[in-house]
């Protein structure tokens with residue numbers, strides 16, 4: 009056998025998972041087959057068996073489903089998947105109902121299918137290490153825990169109690185598992201697992217009832233009650249609506265999981281397992297699951313493992329980082345660094361301003377301290393890591409200096425020249441600009457090869473993405489160090505090449521401007537916002553324009569016109585840009601910070617924002633016609649086309665940077681798997697066809713040139729074994 013080792017000695021059958029040639033154990037086809045063989049062997053050996061141990065020869069216990077295999081599934085594979093998953097669960101059932109005590113020896117992490125394997129043991133012993141993770145993250149990949157996870161967790165914790173662990177995919181440590189009753193004993197060290205397991209088997213053997221799970225006890229009652237309990241029934245009558253509100257109908261997995269929990273709670277255990285299998289088989293071949301697995305598993309791993317990081321540069325960790333400009337961004341970056349233990353110098357033109365930037369960290373941590381979620385000592389340590397200053401000299405000895413002053417070329421050049429000499433030997437300089445090309449800014453630097461873009465998003469403490477921009481002269485070492493720095497503060501780095509708006513700002517601009525263009529066509533603003541929400545964007549395009557300031561968009565537009573002119577060309581503004589320009593220049597609607605934009609922001613406490621009523625009289629046309637699906641398509645296709653253009657132009661060099669960057673930087677909907685996966689998930693030809701139709705109706709923004717088509721095909725991901 010290649011994935012499982014079976015050994016029977018002194019009455020103890022040990023089933024050890026050890027997938028050949030793989031760092032982790034997965035439920036690959038081979039494993040499924042071998043589990044059936046091992047189970048048959050256990051049945052044969054029954055009379056000689058006193059107890060059964062489930063163990064792992066890897067550093068983790070079991071990783072779960074074979075996701076590469078999943079990516080290759082076609083819709084027509086659903087019946088086969090159903091049969092396979094049923095067979096695996098039949099094996100689980102055979103082992104756990106044999107009348108012999110089964111113990112899971114959890115030496116390391118057990119997630120998804122791995123946790124479902126762990127749940128086969130009547131008794132579960134785990135190593136007490138807070139780094140070990142248990143749980144069912146399937147929902148985050150568009151799947152459900154269909155290898156008995158839903159049925160068992162619901163029967164262990166109840167319909168209410170199990171929800172966070174199934175529907176919200178909440179993970180837990182061994183210590184938390186013990187508290188929840190999901191693990192029965194903790195040991196200090198993996199070497200102690202076997203002895204603890206054998207001791208339990210001995211203790212158990214002296215009892216009278218054969219080993220069994222709670223749900224196989226004839227007196228079993230579901231914790232909290234079944235759906236026939238009026239309290240549970242009351243909750244269940246609203247739960248689907250609450251869930252639907254969250255998923256907007258775009259994510260089938262949590263809805264299926266809830267259905268499987270509730271339906272399964274009303275039938276016997278084996279029927280419940282079958283219900284679960286049906287839902288899983290349907291989901292696992294669905295486009296949304298593939299999109300999400302592609303991106304949240306494979307693409308995320310590509311980033312974590314540094315596939316976009318230049319190779320052959322040693323790992324790097326800065327010891328002290330300086331920030332120029334203690335405004336919204338500078339204050340946020342200082343907080344993130346300090347919360348990760350990184351000594352930070354925060355410099356602004358006056359000490360007062362620098363202090364104000366540091367105060368942002370107080371503002372974030374104080375409520376936590378007051379609610380008892382943060383220890384005052386930890387808060388004090390965090391704050392002590394930030395040194396506010398008005399002096400450039402305070403930056404002396406920093407390994408990295410990031411400028412986050414106003415978006416102004418001359419100012420950025422000046423602060424670069426002032427601060428660069430303060431860098432420690434071998435240090436590097438970064439700009440947090442959101443729009444200005446890095447190659448141009450690097451001209452102010454004495455060492456442009458040590459100058460890079462590190463583009464944070466607002467609010468810095470919440471937004472996980474950081475876009476690293478390689479200027480024309482930036483060297484590999486600097487890109488690699490920027491990458492390591494970003495990972496060291498717990499953020500997700502993507503690496504892009506220099507161009508106007510880089511990747512994220514450029515694509516983000518197409519989203520909001522497509523929304524603004526719709527206003528220009530006379531479509532009601534509320535409809536435009538709904539289209540954004542229903543497509544799965546976090547907020548509508550007009551609301552985002554207000555947040556980021558319409559005036560900023562106009563400032564960027566003016567700058568772009570100037571730059572084109574300087575290069576001897578003429579910039580032709582899009583209909584959306586022209587509309588936003590009118591909002592600012594004609595109607596003085598600059599955005600939320602300036603008092604109002606597409607929305608009004610009433611000052612009274614608790615009052616909600618509402619769409620600026622004048623939009624109706626100024627722009628709405630009574631004869632305007634629209635189709636909501638087409639509006640949704642426009643918002644997503646426009647961004648996907650621009651992303652594909654970035655790939656074709658070498659602004660982006662990988663699909664994983666595109667997908668992860670679009671989801672975590674722009675808010676491109678997770679169900680699509682990101683802006684490139686949206687194309688692949690739709691089907692390349694179907695996408696091109698629809699884009700062509702949209703280009704015919706709404707202009708060149710949707711046009712896909714032969715070079716872009718070529719890039720889309722060239723970068724298509726493959727999932728070979």
Ligand SMILES: NC(=O)c1ccc[n+]([C@@H]2O[C@H](COP(=O)([O-])OP(=O)(O)OC[C@H]3O[C@@H](n4cnc5c(N)ncnc54)[C@H](O)[C@@H]3O)[C@@H](O)[C@H]2O)c1
Pocket residue numbers: 332333334335336337338355356357361411412413414415416419423440441442443463464465466
């Ligand atoms: N706001 C965003 O959403 C966002 C997102 C990503 C990137 N950015 C970029 O980050 C940079 C800063 O943006 P912000 O929103 O934090 O601006 P901000 O106006 O909040 O802060 C800028 C700060 O720089 C300070 N400053 C000016 N001259 C200085 C000097 N010579 N030395 C030190 N400090 C000086 C100002 O006093 C101010 O406190 C800009 O380049 C912007 O494009 C902004």
